[in-house]
Amino acid sequence: MGxxxxxxxxxxxxxxxxxxxxxWATALLKSGGVDTPRLDAECLLASLLRSNRLHLxxxxxxxxxxxxxxxxxxxxxxxxxRVPLAYLTGTKEFWSLSFRVTxxxxxxxxxxxxxxxxxxxxxxxxxxxxIVDVGTGSGAIAVALAKMLPSARIYATEISxxxxxVARENAGVYGVTGQIAFLQGDLLEPVFxxxxxxxxxxxxxxxPYVATTDLAVLPxxxxxxxxxxxxxxxxxxxxxxxxxxxxxxxxxxxxWLALEMAPEQESLLIRxxxxxxxxxxxxxxPDLGGRKRMIMACSAEPGxxxxxxxxxxxxxxxxxxx
Numbered sequence: 418m419g420x421x422x423x424x425x426x427x428x429x430x431x432x433x434x435x436x437x438x439x440x441w442a443t444a445l446l447k448s449g450g451v452d453t454p455r456l457d458a459e460c461l462l463a464s465l466l467r468s469n470r471l472h473l474x475x476x477x478x479x480x481x482x483x484x485x486x487x488x489x490x491x492x493x494x495x496x497x498x499r500v501p502l503a504y505l506t507g508t509k510e511f512w513s514l515s516f517r518v519t520x521x522x523x524x525x526x527x528x529x530x531x532x533x534x535x536x537x538x539x540x541x542x543x544x545x546x547x548i549v550d551v552g553t554g555s556g557a558i559a560v561a562l563a564k565m566l567p568s569a570r571i572y573a574t575e576i577s578x579x580x581x582x583v584a585r586e587n588a589g590v591y592g593v594t595g596q597i598a599f600l601q602g603d604l605l606e607p608v609f610x611x612x613x614x615x616x617x618x619x620x621x622x623x624x625p626y627v628a629t630t631d632l633a634v635l636p637x638x639x640x641x642x643x644x645x646x647x648x649x650x651x652x653x654x655x656x657x658x659x660x661x662x663x664x665x666x667x668x669x670x671x672x673w674l675a676l677e678m679a680p681e682q683e684s685l686l687i688r689x690x691x692x693x694x695x696x697x698x699x700x701x702x703p704d705l706g707g708r709k710r711m712i713m714a715c716s717a718e719p720g721x722x723x724x725x726x727x728x729x730x731x732x733x734x735x736x737x738x739x
Contacts, residue, residue: 435462436477438486442493449497450637457502461492464506499637512561516587521579523646524638525557528704529623531711532675533561535702536621539673539713540566543618549574549608549667551622551660553599554646556584558621563593571597574607577643604659608667617667623677624656625649654685661686661694661714668716680709690714 433441439458446454459470465488466472481489492505503509503524509516511525512533518524540546545568550559553573563571575581581599588594600607605620626649627635639647649655657676664674674696678686683701690696696714704710 433486434478434480435473438462438481438489439473442489445493445497449499451496451499457496458493460502461496461505462489464508465489465492500641501638504641509555511555511557512564514557514561514564514591516555516557516560517583517590518555519579519583520641521577521643522555522583523623523642525555528706528708528710529558529677530561531702531704532558532621532623532677533565535711535713536562536619536673536675537565540569540619544568545570546618547613547616548572549605549613549617549620551604551620552576552624552646552656553584554580554623556587556597556599558623559584559597560588560591560593562621563588563596564591567596569596572600572608572611572613573597574600574602574604576601576603576645580643604656605663605667609663613667615667615669617672618669619673619675620660620664620667621675622656622660624660626653626657626677626679626682628653652682652685653679654682654689657682657686658689658693661689661696665695665716670716672716674714674716676712677710678712683709683712686712 439462442458442461443455446457451457459473463470463473465485496502496505501524503518504520507517507519509518509525512530516525536548540548546566548562548569548571550562550571550573553559553575556573559571559573562569573584575584578601581601585594585599588597600611602610625645625647627647629648629651632648635647657678660676661674668674674694676686687699690699690712694714696716698715700713701709702711702713
């Protein structure tokens with residue numbers, strides 16, 4: 418989907434300074450409707466120069482080499498067409514970590530960090546918690562949890578082979594490959610295939626939750642992302658329903674199911690969790706903007722606090738052996 422051009426932007430000659438180039442790029446991105454044109458212009462150039470935005474200002478009068486200038490013009494034009502910035506730079510920050518992203522994966526969102534924050538708070542007192550990240554995409558949730566919970570064993574599922582390759586690469590960058598088993602398959606099917614019935618402390622997921630009829634009104638950037646990571650079916654809850662229906666079979670008593678959602682889906686999800694999932698204890702958690710973003714359900718009666726510690730046998734099993 419192309420941009421709506423609202424103003425004419427002058428061409429910029431080759432050999433312009435960094436400062437002049439940034440002024441031109443900012444005007445072009447603004448004409449394309451980009452929300453943060455100056456910031457995006459700086460991020461694109463800093464990424465291309467393998468530098469940082471502060472360096473751009475220190476070198477504001479310097480001229481870009483012709484090859485760099487041409488590459489930058491192409492990147493700015495693609496951003497003007499609303500290709501996500503993360504796909505152009507190849508990286509996106511999540512949980513203060515830099516993740517590689519490609520068009521094969523959903524771009525990690527800041528609001529999803531509430532899943533990590535809440536999960537860590539629930540599990541930090543457990544010895545060797547077992548976690549399932551459903552639809553891992555770039556691996557952002559799984560890798561962040563592995564960094565925060567070094568004793569955790571994590572199973573990350575993903576139907577896309579290309580996405581799993583990206584997730585594995587990100588796990589390797591942060592040295593947590595040994596904690597995470599990457600499993601290809603639909604939602605929780607690979608976990609059942611591993612025979613993990615009643616063994617999981619947490620199932621966490623940012624499933625697709627946009628209703629099919631709402632896809633057309635998403636921001637232009639979203640139309641470059643994988644459709645299967647966005648389209649949640651007629652009511653946006655197709656994957657939620659599938660996960661909720663079977664999750665309790667995988668959880669230990671006192672285990673948790675944590676799902677990202679749209680705020681308006683709260684009441685439907687509470688009903689699904691109680692009626693289809695058999696979860697009596699349900700909690701809604703807001704994101705940093707105060708919007709209801711995550712729903713958690715405990716597999717035990719309300720008020721039950723899990724206090725499990727793993728056995729020595731469990732502690733001795735590495736991810737390569739499970």
